[in-house]
Amino acid sequence: MVEKWAILGNTLTGLLILWTVIRQYFPFHPETILIKYIRKLTSFIYPYVHIEIPEDTDEYLKRSEAYAAIAAYLSASCSQRAHSLRAEFDKDSTKPVLSMDDHEEVTDEFEGTTFWWSSSKSTRQAQVLWYPTQEEKRSYRLTFHKSNRQLVLDSYLTHVLKEGREVGIRNRRRKLYCNNPSSNWGGYRSKVWNHVAFEHPSSFDTLAMDPGKKREIMKDLDTFREGKDYYAKIGKAWKRGYLLYGPPGTGKSSMISAMANFLDYDVYDLELTTVKNNVELRKLFIETTSKSIIVIEDIDCSLDLTGKRKQKSKKEEDKSEEKKNLPPGPEEEEESKVTLSGLLNFIDGLWSACGGERLIVFTTNHIEKLDPALIRRGRMDKHIEMSYCCFEAFQVLAKNYLDVDSHPLFGAIRDLMEEVKITPADVAENLMPKSVDEDAGSCLENLILAMNKAKEEEASKQAQASIEEIVEREEKNGAKEEETSTHPMCNGEKMDGEKKSTGSRANGVQ
Numbered sequence: 001m002v003e004k005w006a007i008l009g010n011t012l013t014g015l016l017i018l019w020t021v022i023r024q025y026f027p028f029h030p031e032t033i034l035i036k037y038i039r040k041l042t043s044f045i046y047p048y049v050h051i052e053i054p055e056d057t058d059e060y061l062k063r064s065e066a067y068a069a070i071a072a073y074l075s076a077s078c079s080q081r082a083h084s085l086r087a088e089f090d091k092d093s094t095k096p097v098l099s100m101d102d103h104e105e106v107t108d109e110f111e112g113t114t115f116w117w118s119s120s121k122s123t124r125q126a127q128v129l130w131y132p133t134q135e136e137k138r139s140y141r142l143t144f145h146k147s148n149r150q151l152v153l154d155s156y157l158t159h160v161l162k163e164g165r166e167v168g169i170r171n172r173r174r175k176l177y178c179n180n181p182s183s184n185w186g187g188y189r190s191k192v193w194n195h196v197a198f199e200h201p202s203s204f205d206t207l208a209m210d211p212g213k214k215r216e217i218m219k220d221l222d223t224f225r226e227g228k229d230y231y232a233k234i235g236k237a238w239k240r241g242y243l244l245y246g247p248p249g250t251g252k253s254s255m256i257s258a259m260a261n262f263l264d265y266d267v268y269d270l271e272l273t274t275v276k277n278n279v280e281l282r283k284l285f286i287e288t289t290s291k292s293i294i295v296i297e298d299i300d301c302s303l304d305l306t307g308k309r310k311q312k313s314k315k316e317e318d319k320s321e322e323k324k325n326l327p328p329g330p331e332e333e334e335e336s337k338v339t340l341s342g343l344l345n346f347i348d349g350l351w352s353a354c355g356g357e358r359l360i361v362f363t364t365n366h367i368e369k370l371d372p373a374l375i376r377r378g379r380m381d382k383h384i385e386m387s388y389c390c391f392e393a394f395q396v397l398a399k400n401y402l403d404v405d406s407h408p409l410f411g412a413i414r415d416l417m418e419e420v421k422i423t424p425a426d427v428a429e430n431l432m433p434k435s436v437d438e439d440a441g442s443c444l445e446n447l448i449l450a451m452n453k454a455k456e457e458e459a460s461k462q463a464q465a466s467i468e469e470i471v472e473r474e475e476k477n478g479a480k481e482e483e484t485s486t487h488p489m490c491n492g493e494k495m496d497g498e499k500k501s502t503g504s505r506a507n508g509v510q
């Protein structure tokens with residue numbers, strides 16, 4: 001009996017070894033063959049193909065763009081056909097955004113062919129830190145007949161994604177982003193940009209400036225928006241830089257809002273002083289989306305970017321040599337800041353081409369303080385001067401604030417505007433009625449009063465300045481005379497020279 005068991009054991013061991021050898025050297029997998037035949041049989045009885053599009057991507061917590069586009073595409077058609085819908089109400093909006101509810105199915109027609117879309121949701125237990133939570137996974141499933149496989153791959157899916165993206169852009173609420181300090185980047189679900197809905201009402205209609213200049217800017221923006229193919233043809237990243245410069249209160253920030261409203265773009269307001277270094281700056285850039293305006297306000301105050309690309313002084317070099325020998329401390333961390341070359345790379349380095357369709361706008365009150373490399377054409381392609389209020393700009397403000405196209409006081413205002421420098425912000429403030437009793441006439445009178453006051457102040461300032469100049473000149477002359485009278489040994493040649501130079505200076509002032 002024992003012998004028989006031993007023989008059986010040996011035979012089984014032999015068979016197992018033989019099976020392992022066969023599996024290793026021959027591609028003979030009965031289970032795969034079985035699945036293959038089951039699939040063939042099912043496709044014979046059930047000739048439909050499925051494509052699954054999950055909501056999540058491989059990237060950490062990032063929603064699939066394709067999933068969002070499909071949701072937008074289906075929302076346009078599903079509200080007519082689906083039985084179960086989900087409605088989301090945006091803040092301040094009475095119109096709901098409809099989408100297909102979970103486990104719902106709709107049909108879609110394309111080039112005479114029917115396609116079926118269904119949405120599904122599965123939940124699974126997940127562990128976030130020590131707390132078990134329910135994780136939901138959503139996906140869309142496209143079903144079509146196997147004879148339409150080529151149609152789906154060649155054109156249907158492209159059509160769905162393109163239409164969906166367009167619907168998504170039409171339906172979206174535009175956003176105003178600001179950068180999160182990097183100390184907050186590490187946390188769960190933390191983002192590098194925070195956002196609120198963009199609601200600034202400034203537009204090119206409300207913007208007061210020279211009408212010709214305004215038209216030119218609008219045309220420029222239009223050309224940019226339509227320029228995708230052109231930029232590709234000339235081998236340039238699809239982006240454009242604008243430098244807005246001028247005194248405070250001349251409408252630089254208002255212009256940015258007008259641009260965003262005109263183009264229907266999001267706005268990223270980048271606070272450079274909270275960006276620690278060039279790597280963070282690049283990360284922030286990569287996280288911006290296309291169809292957006294990236295703004296750095298008061299660029300001259302944001303960083304020490306003035307003058308030439310900074311050359312270290314001898315003192316600074318010595319200091320940094322000393323520091324090299326010390327371990328990095330908190331002070332050093334503080335000093336690690338964005339450099340001019342980091343900013344130049346941000347504007348037109350290799351990374352700047354990611355995503356495309358972006359405007360980069362800098363504003364400054366002091367263009368003369370900026371490094372020429374930063375604002376050269378190609379980086380800041382268009383320089384726009386926002387200046388003091390001219391009569392045409394005043395007319396726009398009068399129409400907006402008082403709803404008047406003409407008024408007997410307009411003539412006086414036109415004359416004053418040629419003499420007095422007044423910002424659109426000051427004009428706007430004077431035109432705004434401060435009580436219900438104030439009408440257009442009294443507001444315009446307020447403006448005339450303000451301009452007359454500014455004119456008087458300007459005149460007294462000039463008078464004061466010329467008095468100071470005369471006093472200074474006389475003091476200098478007196479000092480020179482004293483000098484020559486206390487140097488009796490001076491020869492005549494020198495005295496002549498001094499006399500000449502004093503005379504010429506006096507002429508210069510005249």
Ligand SMILES: Nc1ncnc2c1ncn2[C@@H]1O[C@H](COP(=O)(O)OP(=O)(O)OP(=O)(O)O)[C@@H](O)[C@H]1O
Binds near residue numbers: 206246426428
């Ligand atoms: N060109 C303009 N058209 C219409 N309104 C203007 C214009 N300029 C200024 N204003 C009015 O003045 C206010 C301040 O303007 P804005 O903030 O755009 O000026 P700014 O040039 O950005 O000033 P700063 O250099 O101080 O940032 C705006 O809210 C707006 O009401």
Ligand SMILES: [Mg+2]
Binds near residue numbers: 253254297
């Ligand atoms: Mg501003």
